[in-house]
Amino acid sequence: MKKVLILPLLVFCLMSCGSEKKEEKAINYPKKTSLKQTDPKLKESINRGELVYNDLCITCHMANGKGAPKAFPPLANSDYLRDNQVASIKGIKNGMSGEIIVNGETYNSVMAPLGLSDDEVADVMNYINNSWGNNYGKMITSQEVTKVIKK
Template sequence: MKSFIVVYLAFVGCIFYYLNQDKALQESMDRGSEIYADFCVTCHLEKGEGVEATFPPLAKSDYLMNNRKESIKGVKYGQRGPMTVNGKKYDNTMMPMGLEDEEVADVMNYIMNSWGNSGAKMVTVEEVSNILK
């Protein structure tokens, strides 16, 4: 009976953690959606499709999903130079937007979970603050 109670409490704790994390991610994505509309939509467009040969797509982006640290760094500090996204080469400059670490985390959570992207783990403020130039 004691082992049942322990297993039951562990199960309930896991469910609570999962539901709470899901809520935090959704709240972050909601804030990130507003940041995206203010800072990113001009170049990467409304559905994250980007502009051919100029601004890389964020939708279904292999670069975004496979280069988490570099993607966060690009949003936080800007990005310059060549990159390959979904098999196509881009070589442009993204100026730093002046976002706070929480805003970077929020917009990253939004783009990593939109338009066919599925982020494995929520981007946190602590993770963003640990990214250095």
């Protein structure tokens, strides 16, 4: 009689071990996140800035942000962008001309004013400051763009 009871119990145990409903014992730690992923306002601004970039900037500065050698400067890993945020904001808002040196290369092209609002300038700055490996500074707001433009 004991053997008869042990056999169903053994079968039940074996079937339970193969069950698809296993208890998860591992602790799920969050992945390391960048500022882009943790600040929803910055993420929204970057998304809007990408639309502006793809509409107006991509032709010269390319999808990868590397620009065109000797003609249009790179934005990806750009020392000029990193070190000249105010001049970059003014350039996006008002256009720019004259010599600039980016990553040791001299550029002397003309960037026409794009007719962007201060909100759009802030968004595209946030996009380029946080794309292609760039991590240049804090979130730029339209209020900061307005202050820069009025100087």
